[in-house]
Amino acid sequence: MFSYVVRKLLYAVPVIWGVVTIVFILMAIVPGDPARLMMGQRGDPETLARIRADLGLDLPIHKQYVRFLKDLARGDLGVSYRNNEKVVDALMTRFGATLKLAFWAMILASILGILAGIISAVKQYSIFDYSAMFIAISGISAPVFWVGLLLLLIFAYTLHLIPGVGYVPGDWRYFILPVITLGVRPAALIARLTRSCMLEVMTQDYIRTARAKGLHERAVVMRHALKNALIPVVTIVGTEVADLLSGAVLTETIFAWPGVGRLAVEALVARDFPMIRGTVIFMAVIFLVANLIVDISYGFIDPRIRYD
Template sequence: MLNYVIRRLVGAIPVLVGVIAVVFILTTIVPGDPARIMMGQRGNPETIAKIRHEMGLDKPLPIQFLDFMKNALTLNLGKSYRNNMTVVEAITTRIPVTFKLAFFAMVIAILVGVPLGIISAVKQYSWIDYGAMFFAILGISAPVFWVALLAVVLFCVILGWIPGTGTGNGELIYYVLPSIVLGLRPAALIARLTRSSMLEIVRQDYIRTARAKGLSERVVIMRHALRNALIPVVTVIGIEVASLLSGVVITEQIFSLPGIGRLSVEALTNRDFPVIRGVVLFMAFIFVLANLIVDLSYPFFDPRIKYD
């Protein structure tokens, strides 16, 4: 197991280096001068040139890339162009909001999606099955921004059940609505995948053998079928968790949540290159870590899987 983890971590290094290179190239070719944006269109050329020198923007591109690579490997990603905060501080201050939102959204998605998929598979071609799959198709197809705007208008403006957008004084009530909106699509995806995986498993010979032994249907489904059907579901859950933790831009924007997603929008708007690069590297690291954790969880669901 340890050797496998080490190999995966070593294999992730080229991926992260490639991400660093792509991020540097994209942020370099993006139109707009950060120094001029900071000073405005009527800024003093001498002051703009001084700021560009302090930022290192007047160096040749290969030198800038090497400096960026060295700083990225040491987590010294520089300071934000907008304020005096370091990139690491800017990201870490936004992580708690995104973490809470992602956690609540995935709890809702798992608690809704997995049972819905199981019931739909057990009651195949019944009205429950059709209703569950209609919900799944609707959840996957409905645009997040449209659902979020409708939810704000209905529950915040018309009904007044939710105080409003933002985080207030940190009360959890402000996370209820965005968590439900954000968890809708993962719940629909998990429900569909659980149903299809369960339908494949319940037709296996060992399931028929378990039923022939006289085991109750509940034991057959929950102990024998579900555990083997969860491997593809766990894979999707890991990917969705990584997506949510790396920042959900639309949801955080609509609900005015100061998370990673909103930070990335602010950085893009202001050409804050250090923050943009830091956010993308953070997203890449989260995806690598999530994939590793998902792979390590497979033996728990299927003991036949071994990592030597």
């Protein structure tokens, strides 16, 4: 197990380097003068030249790249052009809100998706099966921004049952609409995948053997079928967790949620290049960590899987 984790971490190094390099090149070729963005149109040439020198923008592009890699190796992602805040500090401040939102959205999606998938597979071609799969297809097809705006319109502005936008730590009412909005699509994906995997597993010989031995149907489904059907489900759950943690850009923007996704949107609007680079690199690391956790979890779900 340890050697496998080490290998995966070593494989991640060139991936991170590739992401860092691409992001740096894109930010370097994007039109616009960061010094002019910081000072506005009132900046005099001497001040602009001094700011460019402080930021290292007067250096050749290859020296800027080497300087950027050295700073990154020290955990320094630069300073925001917009508010002179360290990018790392901004990411750590916003990540807590995004983590809470993604955690509860994934819990909701996993519970609803797995339960709906199991019941649909056990009661194949029933009214519940048709209804659940229709809702799942609708959830996959509906854009996130449409779901969020619809929930706001109904529950916040029409019925006045739930606060519309904003974030108040400790007040669960502000979590309801963003969590539902963010959890709709992964719940639909998990439901459809769980159903298809369960239907495939339920036709295997060992399931028929378990039933022939007189085991209760619940034991057959939960103890034998579900455990073997969870490998693909865990894969999609891990991928969706990475998607949620890496920003939930639309959801956070709609509900004015102070997370990493909204920070990325604000940075793009303000052309804050260090913040854009930082958020992209941060999202890439989140994806790699989530995939590593998913790979490791396979061995705990199915003991037949080895990492040697």
